[in-house]
Amino acid sequence: MARNELVGNMLIAQSGGPTAVINQSLVGAVLEAKKRKAIRKIYGSLHGIKGILEEQLVDLGRETKPSLEAVAKTPSSALGSVRKKPTADDCRRIFGVLKKYNVRYFFYIGGNDSAETAHIIHEEARKSKYEFRCFHICKTIDNDLRQNDHTPGFASGAKFVAQAFMGDNLDNRALPGVKINVVMGRHAGFLTAASALARVYPDDGPHLVYLPERPFAMSRFLADVKRVYAKYGRCVVAVSEGISDRNGTPIASLFTKEVDAHGNVQLSGTGALGDLLAAQIREKTGISRVRADTFGYLQRSFPGLVSDVDAREARAVGREAVRFAVGGYASGSVAIQRKPGKSYRVEFKRVPLRSVAKETRHMPATFINKAGNDVTTAFIEYARPLVGPLPKIGRLKGHAVKKRK
């Protein structure tokens, strides 16, 4: 053990929406911590900071390696999650608990809301002159964390979305009509954009892709659908749950009132947006066969469809967070940054908590086409190595038989 190494217990927790690989990060951190003498007890808090406040802790040091490895391959937060923004009073109580359990290493796996929570806790620790290490471990299928090329969970969500559109495009080809699929991602379009990876043949859907980064105008949407339908006799549309009008009002927010503790409108867990868009098409274009599906929670925790790159990187960010903390850094978030060059390579960097907290990252302009209804080749090149190989799609040559007289 190095001189002046901070010795004490560790606590780790998971927060926000689950992903298919969030447990890889948990297990990555726990297995690394088990190797470190500076870290004594390894506590897991149940349901994020709620478990700290209520002292609902489990001893992760007693979990066996086979059990941890099985958990790593299992989607959704094994420790339970929470959508809770701590108040100033919550933070004081959290420190009471952390001190009581001699926690010197704190790791919080989550999105930008969780980075904000970690930042608040870290500030509180500084104020009370309690020596400890506070790290955020990134995850979110929305892929909307600043400082990151991409975030763990996104690639597996993107793989699900791409495969779902592959199948749905074939379905729509067999029974033509207009098909709308509503995809998660809140105010970032990355996951919806991943639908474009489904394309194999030139006439494959999605034929239109609507992202929250561009204002959504119903009239232009209807004109786009009519144009594609006239060309192909069918139309597959990818729509982000977070599409907003020119005033920034989410289209979905017109139909729901529920918000979480961070003030976020509930965009998922309802089919209202898809049904609204389908009704508009039926009413305004005269096309009769119009269907809408909302992919919903399947996108974020589907077992058996994990991207290999995603699983590997999610494990790595957990491990790296422990290394940075034990190495002496007081706080930070582990960001995934892509190295320049032709082949896909990444590095894991420590960045300040504040730099990933609160604000979200959006699709860069280079990833969106001029008309604002599709992605560019640059996006495909960005996303392809993350998602990895997709199922092969065969098609009949379809040699036409000459009509007999």
Add this chain to the structure above:
Amino acid sequence: MARNELVGNMLIAQSGGPTAVINQSLVGAVLEAKKRKAIRKIYGSLHGIKGILEEQLVDLGRETKPSLEAVAKTPSSALGSVRKKPTADDCRRIFGVLKKYNVRYFFYIGGNDSAETAHIIHEEARKSKYEFRCFHICKTIDNDLRQNDHTPGFASGAKFVAQAFMGDNLDNRALPGVKINVVMGRHAGFLTAASALARVYPDDGPHLVYLPERPFAMSRFLADVKRVYAKYGRCVVAVSEGISDRNGTPIASLFTKEVDAHGNVQLSGTGALGDLLAAQIREKTGISRVRADTFGYLQRSFPGLVSDVDAREARAVGREAVRFAVGGYASGSVAIQRKPGKSYRVEFKRVPLRSVAKETRHMPATFINKAGNDVTTAFIEYARPLVGPLPKIGRLKGHAVKKRK
């Protein structure tokens, strides 16, 4: 070639909702036909009987084996599908086309509606004393064909549903609340019942399963949800799109007016049923976090999640149909029947067209629990060998840490 063997061309078509393995049946039939000298040209009709009426045919005999094998592994009807019930006039025109192309072998891949169509066409052929062989090749994710132990397409749909519920149960465990998932199947509960295959641990969801075979009463549903929520602090519910009240009125039909040519109400492609049930729970139980997802078309054509048994059997029914027809049978449907015994084995039987047409099969009473809100062990034992292995689900032992004073 045997004496008196009927020599001529073959025509094959696909109908109704696509499945993940419907092209296995197409390819099974085509590859078998290629070996048979009695069969000359192998025509495929585009979009079912619509392609016959419009003489939109392709020459499947010119497709290469690698191309056919790639198509076999690809979900959704490669020839295109249709939802069209032929009129008497349509049937006369169909015979005009069949005679013109010297079609002596006709194969129609589809559900009970398609068996009915094949039956009508066969009757028309008999009336006009046109010698030909007319076979129905079964498929439907709804698993509702009489004479069959199960139908091609069901097992892959069931695998998707089971994996979706595995992930969603983990999601609901991480962020507790009530989660409703609406599953396809029309008036048969098999696909919804397959959600129960997701259970690994005793407290795993789905905690409640509502099937169209039992009348749905809102008051009992709400009481069930409250009871489960009180016990586990969460509740995952599987609901068939086809649930009906005691008068047989589908709950979903209160929210849609669209019907297809066979008089079937549109139950899929809308989130209305799930949203209605979620609103009822919010309003009547006081539980605040309630979400609903409608799995929609993903269930029937998701690539990369095919059941091996399903793929093999779908191939076999296509092949067997050609063998029966060339062997001399005038008409029939190829049914999958399970052999008695401990290990899973099936046989493929020729049954009369009329015996699978029109009427649907329902979940037997032995597959449904007394309360009408779950399946029985008998159903699990029935479905498990069809679906095959599912992803391993790990769980932390979760050794509780003693609270410090």
